[in-house]
Structures are given as C-alpha cells and as structure tokens.
Amino acid sequence: MSKRNKATIHDIASKLGITASTVSRALNNHPRISDATKKLVQKTAREVNYQPNNIAAALRIGKSRLIGIIVPTANRNFFSSVVRGIEELANKLDYKVIICQSYENYKKEVQTIDALLSARVDGIIMSIGKNTEKFDHLQRVLDKSIPLVLFDRITDQIEVNQVVIDDYMGAYKSVQHLIDNGYKRIAHFTNPRKINIYSERLRGYYDALKDNGIPLDPELVIESNMQLEDGKQNIVNMLESNLGFDAIFSSSDYAAMGALQMLKEKNIKVPDQVGLVGFGNEPFTSFTEPSITTIDQVSIPMGNVAAELFFELLKADPKKFIPQKTVLKPELIIRGSSVRKIKETV
Amino acid sequence: MSKRNKATIHDIASKLGITASTVSRALNNHPRISDATKKLVQKTAREVNYQPNNIAAALRIGKSRLIGIIVPTANRNFFSSVVRGIEELANKLDYKVIICQSYENYKKEVQTIDALLSARVDGIIMSIGKNTEKFDHLQRVLDKSIPLVLFDRITDQIEVNQVVIDDYMGAYKSVQHLIDNGYKRIAHFTNPRKINIYSERLRGYYDALKDNGIPLDPELVIESNMQLEDGKQNIVNMLESNLGFDAIFSSSDYAAMGALQMLKEKNIKVPDQVGLVGFGNEPFTSFTEPSITTIDQVSIPMGNVAAELFFELLKADPKKFIPQKTVLKPELIIRGSSVRKIKETV
Numbered sequence: 001m002s003k004r005n006k007a008t009i010h011d012i013a014s015k016l017g018i019t020a021s022t023v024s025r026a027l028n029n030h031p032r033i034s035d036a037t038k039k040l041v042q043k044t045a046r047e048v049n050y051q052p053n054n055i056a057a058a059l060r061i062g063k064s065r066l067i068g069i070i071v072p073t074a075n076r077n078f079f080s081s082v083v084r085g086i087e088e089l090a091n092k093l094d095y096k097v098i099i100c101q102s103y104e105n106y107k108k109e110v111q112t113i114d115a116l117l118s119a120r121v122d123g124i125i126m127s128i129g130k131n132t133e134k135f136d137h138l139q140r141v142l143d144k145s146i147p148l149v150l151f152d153r154i155t156d157q158i159e160v161n162q163v164v165i166d167d168y169m170g171a172y173k174s175v176q177h178l179i180d181n182g183y184k185r186i187a188h189f190t191n192p193r194k195i196n197i198y199s200e201r202l203r204g205y206y207d208a209l210k211d212n213g214i215p216l217d218p219e220l221v222i223e224s225n226m227q228l229e230d231g232k233q234n235i236v237n238m239l240e241s242n243l244g245f246d247a248i249f250s251s252s253d254y255a256a257m258g259a260l261q262m263l264k265e266k267n268i269k270v271p272d273q274v275g276l277v278g279f280g281n282e283p284f285t286s287f288t289e290p291s292i293t294t295i296d297q298v299s300i301p302m303g304n305v306a307a308e309l310f311f312e313l314l315k316a317d318p319k320k321f322i323p324q325k326t327v328l329k330p331e332l333i334i335r336g337s338s339v340r341k342i343k344e345t346v
Numbered sequence: 347m348s349k350r351n352k353a354t355i356h357d358i359a360s361k362l363g364i365t366a367s368t369v370s371r372a373l374n375n376h377p378r379i380s381d382a383t384k385k386l387v388q389k390t391a392r393e394v395n396y397q398p399n400n401i402a403a404a405l406r407i408g409k410s411r412l413i414g415i416i417v418p419t420a421n422r423n424f425f426s427s428v429v430r431g432i433e434e435l436a437n438k439l440d441y442k443v444i445i446c447q448s449y450e451n452y453k454k455e456v457q458t459i460d461a462l463l464s465a466r467v468d469g470i471i472m473s474i475g476k477n478t479e480k481f482d483h484l485q486r487v488l489d490k491s492i493p494l495v496l497f498d499r500i501t502d503q504i505e506v507n508q509v510v511i512d513d514y515m516g517a518y519k520s521v522q523h524l525i526d527n528g529y530k531r532i533a534h535f536t537n538p539r540k541i542n543i544y545s546e547r548l549r550g551y552y553d554a555l556k557d558n559g560i561p562l563d564p565e566l567v568i569e570s571n572m573q574l575e576d577g578k579q580n581i582v583n584m585l586e587s588n589l590g591f592d593a594i595f596s597s598s599d600y601a602a603m604g605a606l607q608m609l610k611e612k613n614i615k616v617p618d619q620v621g622l623v624g625f626g627n628e629p630f631t632s633f634t635e636p637s638i639t640t641i642d643q644v645s646i647p648m649g650n651v652a653a654e655l656f657f658e659l660l661k662a663d664p665k666k667f668i669p670q671k672t673v674l675k676p677e678l679i680i681r682g683s684s685v686r687k688i689k690e691t692v
Contacts, residue, residue, distance in 0.1 A: 066465055075426030096461035099445040115442035119465035143395055284630045
C-alpha cells in the first residue's frame, strides 16, 4: 500500500480533536451526533481527501452496495436495456452496478464470477453464455448464499431466481402473424445450442404451424450461429437447395438483417415474395427498408424485475429460499417486412 | 458476515493437519513448498469451497487485478470495441475488467469513480461524459496515485495519460472527400458542448473549407445533441429556413442516420442531391441505403493503447509521472452516401 497515502478517520479525528469513534459515527449519520459535528466531519473528510474504506466495511457487514452484472456482451440493445432497467431500481436504493462481459465464452464466464466476488459485490445478476453447459460456477455462488438472479438465458439445472420472457408465445405470435398475412412455407432460423430461449422459440414455431394445419418440414429449420453473415449464408443455401420458402421467422434480428440484405441482393422482394420476422427489436430493425417486424423483449421491465428479485433475496433468509421464476409477455412489433400490400383490383 | 459461511485457509490447515502459513504459501505457489503439498492444498481448497480473499490481499499488496472502465454507455459500438481492445491485453496479463456506465451524467460519473474505488480496482480507464466540466473526481484518483487513463473524450485540465484519435484529421479528410465529389455547400452537425472531440472536428471542417477556397458560413454549423431524432429535426429546420446545402458532415453517425431518413422522406436523393458523411463507423452505417460514408475511430487499437498506458502506469513510480498523449490516425470509410454517380454522356 506504500504508494497510496490514504487518509483515515484517525487523521480526521486528530485534526478536529475528537475521537475516531465520533468521526465514524458522524460519517455513518448516527442519530446521537449533532448535525453541526456531522457537517464539520464531512468537511474535514473532504479536505483530507478521505475515502471511506468500503471494503473494510464490506468485510465487516457484508455490504459493498455493488451489484455485479454478467452479460454475454454489453453491445446489444437488449442486454444494455436490461442493465438500464436494473440500474433504475438499484440507484434508487443507493446501489451501484458493475458490468462484466463473458463474450459467450464459458471459461471467461467462470473467471468473471471470481472477479466479481473479488470485487466483493453483494450479489450477481446475469444472463448465461450460449456455450455454458456446466453450472458449478453458479452453484458455488448459491452455496455461499450470495444472491444470484438469472435473466433471459437461464438454466433449470440449478435452483435460482429467474426472469424470462415467454419465448414460446413470442414465436407463436410471430408465426401466426406470418400465416395471417398469407405465408405458408415459413422457415425458422435457430441456434444449434438449444438453450432455453431457442428451444422455446422452436416449440412456438412448431405449434403455430400445427394449430394452423400447416405441415411441418424439418428442412425449413435452419441452424446457424445467427450473426448477420449467417443470415446471408442461410438465404444462399436455401435458394441453392431449392427449398421453396415464402417467409422466415428468425430467432435473431441479426440473422434477419442478413437475410434481408441477401434477399435484396438476389432481387427477391420483401414482403411481397418473402415475409420476414426477427426477434429482439434491436434498433437497426426500424432503420432497414423495409423495416423488420420483430419481437420486443420488454428489456427495461425485465431489468426492473431482475433487480426486484435481487433485492428480495438480499433481505431474505437464505435458508427459506424458494426459487421464483417471473415470465414476462413479449410484444410483436409489426413493421413492413411481414405485411403484404393488398393487391389493387382495377 | 453471518449469512455467508466462508471457508478460510484455517479450515484447510486443520483439515490437513498443517499450519495456515503453509496453506497460504502453497496457494501462492511458494518455491519452498513441495508440489505434492501444493496439489493436496489445492484439492482441499476446492473441496471446502475456499474462495481466496482477494480483498484482504488487495488491502495488503494493493493488487486486485481488476481494471475499472467507465464509459458513457456500453451500448455503442465504439465504446464496446475499445473495451474489447482493453480486455485483449488485460486478459493476457491475467487482469479482469469491470465496466460502469455514466450515462453522460456528471453526478453518476462521480459516484461511479467511488464505486470502482470501493471495488478496489487497481486503476481506471475512462471516457468522460459530455456534460462533465469539473474534474475534481479525476484529480482525487490521481492524488491517490491510482493509475488513470482517459480515452477519446479527454480533458487537458488534469495531468493524465490519454489516447485519442486525430479528430481534426478525421474531419478534414471527410470534408475534403465531399469537396472532391463536387459538393460545395457543406453543413456540419456538431454538439453545443465543445468537448475535445467536437471542437477538433469543427476545426477540421473549417480548415478543409478554407484550404479549398470555400467561404465559411456559420449558419451551416448546426448544433444539437446529435441523436437520431436530432438529425431528422436538423434536416427539417434546414429545409424550412431555405439554407441551401448540398452535403452534410455529421460529427455523429446517429445524426447522420436521422438526416438520411428525413432526406429520403422528403424525396431528396442521397448522394445525387445531398452528400453525407458520418463519424464513428457504427455498424448500422453499412446497413442503410445508401450505406453511409463515415470515419472509423480505430477503436480496438485505441483500447490496446489505453491498456498499454495503464500497465505502464501500474509499474511506474508515480513520483516520476510524465503524462503521455497518444494520437491515433482515423480512417475514412467511403460508402455510397457521398460518392456521386458519374453522369453518363450519351
């Protein structure tokens, strides 16, 4: 610690000729200390550049007032909006959040848990990576009775508080909407890793087709990593294999965007020849031509709920913990890519 | 700490019948401890769910191996790419990063500094908010000899390591490119807050016009917050006031995107009637029609350099600190919005 010359409460005490205990109580807003003394202590604390040693406090009372958040990447509108929803509530309660990114990398996710515990967060709110199949690192957090809440990408393999949207319903609504607009050969872009969100969306896709008496064709279910380039490549492959399709429901806005670009390159008209629905309501879906119909994942409310579940855990007795799962309703945002122009009759 | 039942090195020691000091040295890979003992201690540590108390270690040796990053928002391709650049180097050196967002809010920025210091980060890498005009919170960090590096949005009011792009050059190149494509009445979208990046870009805009003998018209310099809606509104205002313009150099991709949308709504052809250049190379600039010419801010290298400056500070003697400023060259990405079609001669 040699380089860092930290002022302590003792420095403030000796400067003011009062006891360190009085300084401490003044800084902690103790009712027995007069307002005048509190003001004087605060002023002196600023003068000597006193930094409250919150770590020592954390070690003592187990509260750093920090929430650790882990997301695959912060550079996604969905994840950043959930973080914003968490911060809204956290800041009201005088908590701060710190964010770590796992980059969908399992090893990094594990290390990140350790980094957050080192930073002495009071708990963790996270969305698991696509490639995470073991959950020991999360179980370790639970075993320490450190509050943990999962959102969006969850697992049922551990007993933990969770908040998700109804992915099944989002998919079902999307496909029903395409059917209502006269599309019949509806392809589905999905991820080979069947984490909860993708398996639920696939189920919704199948059920909507079934309920409308449309035969299921497994060849129309296209697996990829669903980045923009994957969406483009999917279209190339689908056209080459003469699959015959008149709509796409993509589990990812990025793949939907790639599909739109490639369809245009191939002079296939959206929505007239091919209808398109994405998932996630990333801002760019409203910028394209046509704009892309998509599912809004109510991300700010999801963050609010995640924070609520977190603060409930924080004050609850861990021995009496009963895991809760909150399911939010997603919203279909209808835009140009899926609404066919009504043919004019002359 | 009542709820959190943490295993200590004493638990490991008593389980193995060795001293706590031996356990500690084994865990810290001390050369005097045999490999057999090290393995045994590590195995037992895992069994009892031992979590190394890095905070205690941090208090002792001042190293948490955490770097705190503050950005206005992580949901910007530029900021998230800089973070990625920082992480590339940090992870190689076994450091982790934690990210906080200031949301361009001065008060939040100050609180975030405190939160990161509470989390005992070894130092901070940050980009300051648009509305930050006082820098006491940064000076406090410097006064403690805690490494601090600023990137992109910087200030010359404190002595600190900095990495920026040459915003002047980026602007100059953009405007020269528009002039080379035959545009003459070039408007500039800027921010009323003249933090370094905006004042340098404005200077580059002026100088490029001057050097090409094009008269400066202050009415063509349009101030706004430069979000998407501002870009739209700017176009509406410019058309209503009959300003007469044939190109726009926008200090923000978001405002450029808004401008493009409104120009299309008004049936004004880009690039034939109005040329457009943005700044930042946000991914959506390549998705639009036409795609938007913009300045790439070499964000990954900027993150690499910021991390390098950080690690230099970390090992340097703070008494011998001489602030460094690294200036990176930005790149003009020429796309459809600024290149006029050559008129066919029949």
